[in-house]
Amino acid sequence: MSTFQAPKGTYDLLPPDSATFLAVRDALAAPLRHSGYGYVETPGFENVDLFARGVGESTDIVTKEMYTLTTKGGDRLALRPEGTASVLRAALEANLHKQGALPVKLWYSGSYYRYERPQKGRYRHFSQIGAEAIGMEDPALDAELIVLADQAYRSLGLRDFRILLNSLGDKECRPVYREALQGFLRGLDLDEDTRRRVDINPLRVLDDKRAEVQRQLADAPLLGDYLCDACRAYHKEVRELLTEEGVSFEDDGRLVRGLDYYSRTTFEFVHDGLGSQSAVGGGGRYDGLSEMIGGPALPSVGWALGVDRTVLALEAEGVTLDLPPSTSVFAVPLGEEARRVLFGVVTQLRRAGVAADFAYGSRGVKGAMKAANRSGARYTLVAGERDLAEGVVQLKDMESGEQNAVPVSEAAEALRKLLA
Structure with a gap:
């Protein structure tokens, strides 16, 4: 702290x-x-x-x-x-x-x-x-x-x-009303500071929120009449x-x-x-x-x-605003090659106007998925060495839990369509 x-x-x-x-x-x-x-x-x-x-x-x-x-x-x-x-x-x-x-x-x-x-x-x-x-x-x-x-x-x-x-x-x-208001206010039991206001700008007294002042103002003249x-x-x-x-x-x-x-x-x-x-x-x-x-x-x-x-x-x-998610896609790389590939996919998504984030640092799968959950992302992209060897990444729907493999080259476009 x-x-x-x-x-x-x-x-x-x-x-x-x-x-x-x-x-x-x-x-x-x-x-x-x-x-x-x-x-x-x-x-x-x-x-x-x-x-x-x-x-x-x-x-x-x-x-x-x-x-x-x-x-x-x-x-x-x-x-x-x-x-x-x-x-x-x-x-x-x-x-x-x-x-x-x-x-x-x-x-x-x-x-x-x-x-x-x-x-x-x-x-x-x-x-x-x-x-x-x-x-x-x-x-x-x-x-x-x-x-x-x-x-x-x-x-x-x-x-x-x-x-x-x-x-x-x-x-x-307003000068005519000011004079009438001053005459009324000078007859009230007001503190010294408020009396000073009566001389400088009596309308300020009407703005006084104190209950003891408001009670005395009940019969004050109204500007609308002037x-x-x-x-x-x-x-x-x-x-x-x-x-x-x-x-x-x-x-x-x-x-x-x-x-x-x-x-x-x-x-x-x-x-x-x-x-x-x-x-x-x-x-x-x-x-x-x-x-x-x-x-x-x-x-x-x-x-x-x-x-x-x-x-x-x-x-x-009790009004709750419908706020857009700060993150729609969260990428979880498993290994150095996956970091490089998914960083590129995330950059593509951001350039397309999709809110995307990335699991930075050397986190394990468990820690990275916790970060994905905390982000509120609707979809998670996960890739490891085996996925990349097959030319795919795993696309997981965080609401339904459904997961599918999509080609790396099509991942950004697939997510953009899903979120459209």
């Missing part, structure tokens, strides 16, 4: 569990690949100010959860706590918004880092699939992203999730588009999410089988973020779906 262990609040992905995570990532990304979204990858760390400006200086992410460091050159960096600010920064830096028709549609996959209290479904290192549609204000884009996420979850077999939907208004109507006509019409169209596509959702007037950059449409995917950490994904519109980080006005919308929590949701529903 190593002297070292994974840092607290993190985890290692190892076989066979890692195969499920890979399958979930592929399923969450698949609808995006088919809808005009191109892949983007950003550094694991960024300038601290990118997140302070974009995510919001009053958020828990910036004030309590970011991993920060100072380089030898004096630069202040942060491990990325979320993906949107980084992707938008990359798009602006590359001038993607000037190179073709808008919106710029991007998707990404990666690890993110927050210093949180570790618990099931809440880690300090977590994996997400995200999507951003940059440079266009259109209810159809908001609806598209919600539909694509719904499609991704259902393709995995998830059924017991809910979509919460709200509108946060815009720069015209929406201007334009925001009300925009939200109405998003809701109608979702309904027409058969996507069920629940209106949640208190949904604000945990980031300062959201405006108008905001949504969250929750799964009640996960307990307190019920959110499996979410997102919304962030029309002013580009300007916050020094770019031009680029209204945008996006989401991030948690790979870790999606896996937990699958477990909660």
Whole structure:
């Protein structure tokens, strides 16, 4: 055993569990690949100010959860706590918004880092699939992203999730609501840290999950009652588009999410089988973020779906993914000549797209067949000196136990047909 262990609040992905995570990532990304979204990858760390400006200086992410460091050159960096600010920064830096028709549609996959209290479904290192549609204000884009996420979850077999939907208004109507909310909150019995939030960004208080705070918020004013006509019409169209596509959702007037950059449409995917950490994904519109980080006005919308929590949701529903075997054929050579011959057959199989493995080292027949069983291979190829003298190898069906001799020159093609 190593002297070292994974840092607290993190985890290692190892076989066979890692195969499920890979399958979930592929399923969450698949609808995006088919809808005009191109892949983007950003550094694991960024300038601290990118997140302070974009995510919001009053958020828990910036004030309590970011991993920060100072380089030898004096630069202040942060491990990325979320993906949107980084992707938008990359798009602006590359001038993607000037190179073709808008919106710029991007998707990404990666690890993110927050210093949180570790618990099931809440880690300090977590994996997400995200999507951003940059440079266009259109209810159809908001609806598209919600539909694509719904499609991704259902393709995995998830059924017991809910979509919460709200509108946060815009720069015209939200200030009026902000003032009304601040007046309400200042009359509550709140701790000093929460009172500070009331002054900086009162919507953050609505996102406070503590029971003692939520009880006091029962009669808080709702943003929906303060929406201007334009925001009300925009939200109405998003809701109608979702309904027409058969996507069920629940209106949640208190949904604000945990980031300062959201405006108008905001949504969250929750799964009640996960307990307190019920959110499996979410997102919304962030029309002013580009300007916050020094770019031009680029209204945008996006989401991030948690790979870790999606896996937990699958477990909660008892859904088992139909994963392709990591190994379909396992070769067992008996002797040096057989090693050379079967290595060639295995190479042929791999080139043909067949998952094949090999009994390495000088194992006996018993040990090599145990390895074949552990691999989960459907077929095993066995060859010794007598087989090679006859120009054949033994092909064994590991399910039925049936075994037949096939010519060495035909072994790869025979297996390819059997597995087709």
